[in-house]
Amino acid sequence: MRTTVGIIGGGPAGLLLARLLHRTGIDCVVLESRARAYVEQRQRAGMLEQGTVDALRECGAADRLDAEGLIHHGIELRFERERHRIDFPVLTGGRTVTIYAQTEIVKDLIALQLAEGPPLLFEAEALAVEKPESQAPVVRFVHEGREQMLSCDYVVGCDGSHGIAQGAFPAEVSCVYAHDYPYSWLGILADVPPSCEELIYARGPGGFALHSMRSPSVSRLYLQVPNGTDVKDWPDDRIWDELSARFAIDGDWRLERGPITSKSVTPMRSCVHEPMCHGRLFLAGDAAHIVPPTGAKGLNLAVSDVRVLARCFAEFHRTGSTQLLDHYSELCLERVWQATRFSYDMTRMLHTQPNGDVFDRRMQLARLRRITASRHAAAELAANYTGLPLAL
Numbered sequence: 001m002r003t004t005v006g007i008i009g010g011g012p013a014g015l016l017l018a019r020l021l022h023r024t025g026i027d028c029v030v031l032e033s034r035a036r037a038y039v040e041q042r043q044r045a046g047m048l049e050q051g052t053v054d055a056l057r058e059c060g061a062a063d064r065l066d067a068e069g070l071i072h073h074g075i076e077l078r079f080e081r082e083r084h085r086i087d088f089p090v091l092t093g094g095r096t097v098t099i100y101a102q103t104e105i106v107k108d109l110i111a112l113q114l115a116e117g118p119p120l121l122f123e124a125e126a127l128a129v130e131k132p133e134s135q136a137p138v139v140r141f142v143h144e145g146r147e148q149m150l151s152c153d154y155v156v157g158c159d160g161s162h163g164i165a166q167g168a169f170p171a172e173v174s175c176v177y178a179h180d181y182p183y184s185w186l187g188i189l190a191d192v193p194p195s196c197e198e199l200i201y202a203r204g205p206g207g208f209a210l211h212s213m214r215s216p217s218v219s220r221l222y223l224q225v226p227n228g229t230d231v232k233d234w235p236d237d238r239i240w241d242e243l244s245a246r247f248a249i250d251g252d253w254r255l256e257r258g259p260i261t262s263k264s265v266t267p268m269r270s271c272v273h274e275p276m277c278h279g280r281l282f283l284a285g286d287a288a289h290i291v292p293p294t295g296a297k298g299l300n301l302a303v304s305d306v307r308v309l310a311r312c313f314a315e316f317h318r319t320g321s322t323q324l325l326d327h328y329s330e331l332c333l334e335r336v337w338q339a340t341r342f343s344y345d346m347t348r349m350l351h352t353q354p355n356g357d358v359f360d361r362r363m364q365l366a367r368l369r370r371i372t373a374s375r376h377a378a379a380e381l382a383a384n385y386t387g388l389p390l391a392l
C-alpha cells in the first residue's frame with residue numbers, strides 16, 4: 001500500500017486529521033488497532049473549546065454536535081461549603097465551551113470517513129515506523145492476520161500515550177518531561193439528569209470532585225481517590241455518599257442519584273515529548289503529550305495539534321514549501337506547555353495532597369480565594385479554560 005500521509009491511530013486526532021487532509025485533496029490512510037465498536041464506546045472527554053467546535057464544523061462533522069451539544073457559559077468552583085461562578089463570556093469577551101462526548105465525536109468522524117474515504121482500517125495494528133529520516137518512511141502493520149507495509153511520504157503518530165510512534169524517535173533527539181500525581185480519578189457515568197446546569201469543580205473535605213454531564217439525561221462525575229484504588233471497593237452507595245459530601249454547600253442544593261452504568265479509575269499524569277517531529281514522522285495528540293483531565297485540555301490539545309499540522313500539509317501541498325512543516329513542533333509546543341501548566345495548576349489547587357500539611361491547604365485556599373475575589377485572576381482562568389489561540 002502507498003499513500004501520502006500514513007496516520008497511525010483512529011482516535012479523535014487521527015480521524016480529524018484525515019478529514020482535514022481529505023478536504024485539502026491530500027490522500028491518507030488511517031490504521032486503527034482496535035475494532036470500530038471498541039473505539040466508539042471508549043468513555044473519555046466531553047468539554048470542547050470553541051476552536052475544537054470550529055474544527056469539527058470546518059470538516060463537515062458538526063451536524064449532530066450543533067443539534068445536541070450543550071453550550072456552557074461558565075463553571076462553578078466549590079470550596080469551604082461556598083459556591084462561586086466563573087462567567088466565561090463576561091471574562092473573555094464572549095467565549096463559551098460546548099459539552100459533547102468524545103464518543104460521539106468519534107462516531108461522527110468514523111461515519112464520515114467510511115462514507116467518503118480516505119481509507120480507515122480497523123483492527124490494523126502498527127508495529128513500527130521504519131526509516132522516518134528518509135524521503136519514504138514505512139509503517140509496518142498487521143491486518144487480517146497478515147503483516148503488511150504502508151509506504152508514505154509522511155507518517156503521523158496519533159496513537160495515544162501507549163502508541164508505537166514515539167518509539168521511532170532516536171533516544172538522542174527525544175526529551176520526555178513527565179510528572180506523576182499521587183492520586184487518581186474514579187469516574188462514573190450515571191443515568192440521571194445532571195444536578196447542575198454547568199460543571200462544578202469542588203475541593204471538598206475528602207478531596208476533589210467534579211460534576212459534569214454528557215447529555216440532559218446522563219451525568220458524568222469524578223472523585224479523587226488514592227493511586228491503586230480498585231473500583232470493587234467502591235459500591236454505588238459509597239460513591240454517591242462521598243460525592244454528596246464533597247459537593248455539600250451551606251444552602252439549598254442536592255446531588256441527584258441514579259443507576260451507575262460505568263466505573264473506571266484513571267491515574268493522573270503530565271507528560272510532554274519534545275520535539276514533536278523527527279524527519280518525516282510527526283506526533284499529535286496524546287502520542288505527544290498528556291495532561292491530567294482537571295483542565296479538560298487533552299482532547300482540545302489533540303485537535304489543536306492536528307489543525308496546525310493540517311495547515312502545514314496544506315501549505316506544502318499548495319506551494320511545495322516545507323517551511324511550515326519544518327516548524328510544526330515549535331508551532332504546537334508553546335500552546336502544549338501552556339495547557340500543561342494550566343492543567344497542573346488546576347490539579348494542584350483542587351486536589352488534597354496525600355501528605356499535605358496545613359500550610360499546603362491554606363495555599364490552596366488562598367489561590368481559590370484569589371480567583372473568586374479578583375476579576376483579573378478569574379479572567380486568567382477563563383481564558384485558559386476556554387482555550388488559548390492557535391499559533392497558526
Ligand SMILES: Cc1cc2nc3c(=O)[nH]c(=O)nc-3n(C[C@H](O)[C@H](O)[C@H](O)COP(=O)(O)OP(=O)(O)OC[C@H]3O[C@@H](n4cnc5c(N)ncnc54)[C@H](O)[C@@H]3O)c2cc1C
Nearest residue numbers: 009011012013033044045126159160285286297298299300
Ligand atoms: C477520564 C478522562 C476524562 C477526560 N476528559 C477530558 C476533557 O473533558 N476534555 C479534554 O479535552 N480531554 C479529556 N480527556 C483526554 C482525552 O480523552 C484525550 O486527550 C484524547 O482521547 C486524545 O485523543 P488522541 O486521538 O490523541 O488519542 P486517543 O484517543 O488515545 O486515540 C489513539 C488511538 O490510537 C490507537 N492505537 C494505539 N496504538 C496503535 C497502534 N500501534 N496501531 C494502530 N492504532 C493504535 C488507539 O486504539 C486509539 O484509538 C480525558 C481523558 C480521560 C481518560
